[in-house]
Amino acid sequence: xxxxxxxxxxxxxxxxxxxxxxxxxxxxxxxxxxxxxxxxxxxxxxxxxxxxxxxxxxxxxxxxxxxxxxxxxxxxxxxxxxxxxxxxxxxxxxxxxxxxxxxxxxxxxxxxxxxxxxxxxxxxxxxxxxxxxxxxxxxxxxxxxxxxxxxxxxxxxxxxxxxxxxxxxxxxxxxxxxxxxxxx
Amino acid sequence: xxxxxxxxxxxxxxxxxxxxxxxxxxxxxxxxxxxxxxxxxxxxxxxxxxxxxxxxxxxxxxxxxxxxxxxxxxxxxxxxxxxxxx
Numbered sequence: 443x444x445x446x447x448x449x450x451x452x453x454x455x456x457x458x459x460x461x462x463x464x465x466x467x468x469x470x471x472x473x474x475x476x477x478x479x480x481x482x483x484x485x486x487x488x489x490x491x492x493x494x495x496x497x498x499x500x501x502x503x504x505x506x507x508x509x510x511x512x513x514x515x516x517x518x519x520x521x522x523x524x525x526x527x528x529x530x531x532x533x534x535x536x537x538x539x540x541x542x543x544x545x546x547x548x549x550x551x552x553x554x555x556x557x558x559x560x561x562x563x564x565x566x567x568x569x570x571x572x573x574x575x576x577x578x579x580x581x582x583x584x585x586x587x588x589x590x591x592x593x594x595x596x597x598x599x600x601x602x603x604x605x606x607x608x609x610x611x612x613x614x615x616x617x618x619x620x621x622x623x624x625x626x
Numbered sequence: 627x628x629x630x631x632x633x634x635x636x637x638x639x640x641x642x643x644x645x646x647x648x649x650x651x652x653x654x655x656x657x658x659x660x661x662x663x664x665x666x667x668x669x670x671x672x673x674x675x676x677x678x679x680x681x682x683x684x685x686x687x688x689x690x691x692x693x694x695x696x697x698x699x700x701x702x703x704x705x706x707x708x709x710x711x712x
Contacts, residue, residue: 556643
């Protein structure tokens, strides 16, 4: 049975060395870094969350989902505070969606935060079986308030990028990517 | 020695402007009823998602927080994301 200190906690003058076992924090609490120097505009100095796990990705449009290759749907995530890092290797198998719809990656493990700061770019290292006749670069970003990544054609138009369409990823399209975004 | 595998929902959270329901499902491996491994898997439900196959507790939460106004706001937001092809 663990000892309970009912009030005021304890102050350690020589650090804390945990020889075995975990440090377990109650919900809503964390490690407070308030004693450190602050950047202008900092909003929080409490490290209150850490988690690792898996998530299931899917290609999708506003009309529905692709059928995915079951060997390539599971990605990994790590959440530290309110920052989520994900990686994924996804591959489609078949789809019967409208070719002209924009195509997204759905299923992110946490909802992205709201406002303009909720958008976040992704990094793509590999794509295959795309129908990219114009040879534009493929990009993407996490949509705010959502669990979706909008895939884009980079600089395919004079003014910047536009959304990738279902027929450009093809039903067997593959992608390896990573992303770090802010959770709601 | 008996190895068993079970899954359980370890966390549900309601987040964001449109009441997304975040669900964490744990897969737990036990040896003679002693836990030796636990893995997390996450998925998130939006107000227009099909929850037919979700756990009853998750369904109850979704049905509670996804009011008509929340669903309408989410529909409007999603439509704003669908841009015309340039």
